[in-house]
Amino acid sequence: MTLLAIETSCDETSVAVARDGRVLSNLVSSQVKLHAEYGGVVPELAAREHLRNLMPVTEEALAAAGVRTSDLDAIAATQGPGLPNALLVGLKAGQAMAFALRKPFLGINHHEAHLYSPWIGGEPLAADFAAFEPNVSLIVSGGHTMLVHVEGELKHRVLGSTIDDAAGECFDKVAKLIGLPYPGGPEVDRLGGEGNARAFDFPRPLLRDSGDDFSFSGLKTSVRYFLRDHPEVLEDGRKVRDLCASVQAAIVDVLVTKTMRAARRLGVSCVTASGGVTCNRAFRKELAAACGKAGLKLRLAERSLCTDNAGMIAILAERKFAAGVEGTSLDAEIRPGWAVE
Ligand code: KG4
Ligand code: ZN
DSSP states (O other): EEEEEESSSSSSSEEEEEETEEEEEEEEOOOOOHHTTTTOOOOOHHHHHHHHHHHHHHHHHHHTOOOGGGGGGGGEEEEEEEEEEHHHHHHHHHHHHHHTTOOOOOEEEEEHHHHHGOOOOOTTTEEEEOOOOOOEEEEEEEEEEEEEEEEEEEEEEEEEBBOOHHHHHHHHHHHHTTTTOHHHHHHHHHHHHHTTTTTSSOOOOSOOOSSSSSSOHHHHHHHHHHHHOOOGGGOHHHHHHHHHHHHHHHHHHHHHHHHHHHHHHHSEEEEESSSSGGGGGGHHHHHHHHHHHHHOOEEEHHHHSSSSSOOOHHHHHHHHHHHHHHOOTOOOOOOOTOOOO
């Protein structure tokens, strides 16, 4: 099957072409620079930018894959969750393409696509579901922090999620308090890599709670109070690096500890992680160390597939068609609050 997929749930306009489990092209046009000026994603600007970029990115993705529209067997697009007007652009474009080509269409849940993205890898990128095994999966990005028990392929159950800020949002908000540019996660990663993670002690929210939910807004607030009481820290480069390392350590500690606890409780032999924060070096290192110690396999999403992309949408859509999932109506609406089912 040759399938074209569209992802426009937030601030990346992405189009991918996949054929029989292989990702032939996966183009991402990021709007990071546009939103950096405002210190965060501006939903209306994101939607307008998707409108501008979607057709050129689609043409480029088809050309890079060496595929013509007449070769396509199906179209897929992210239907939710995400920013309403951003989702609207990609979903309606996908439905219009399917209508014009008289091909089936499938609306995809963005979180579900992240969930299975660790099973895409290699060079060239391809699905590796032959290696699939039941796992505990952490989806961790700017918009979501979620622990999921993946009992089988396309069979999963959400264990817990954030009750306030997502982990990536916490990285970004703390970076803003320190005066680092948006998006702050990669900046905190870079500076924190050169700092002392034990220099300052920050709270690990819900670490001792036996449930699988997360909370990060208290950590952000404690950094705000810390900087109010110690403004001199920002004048000293070494202390800023120590601060980044210490905050990062608190976030990573919570993510890794709760993931490992859920994996132990559910008796799985594999842990996976995906989403933008999975790019974080300290997180990758600590989770690998914890899995190594516990004798669990670890599959981290490829760096190019950690942040939002249509490649993961295409592979999941193909998988669903292969499993006999029925297509989505061509007048189905966006689902901005769509929870993983
Ligand atoms: O998955 P993603 O591209 O978009 C969302 O769906 O949110 O994730 C973006 C988030 C941002 O919050 C960004 O700061 C964070 O992922 N991020 C990182 C790193 N790279 C991206 N956070 C920490 N360390 C990184 N290296
Ligand atoms: Zn995402």
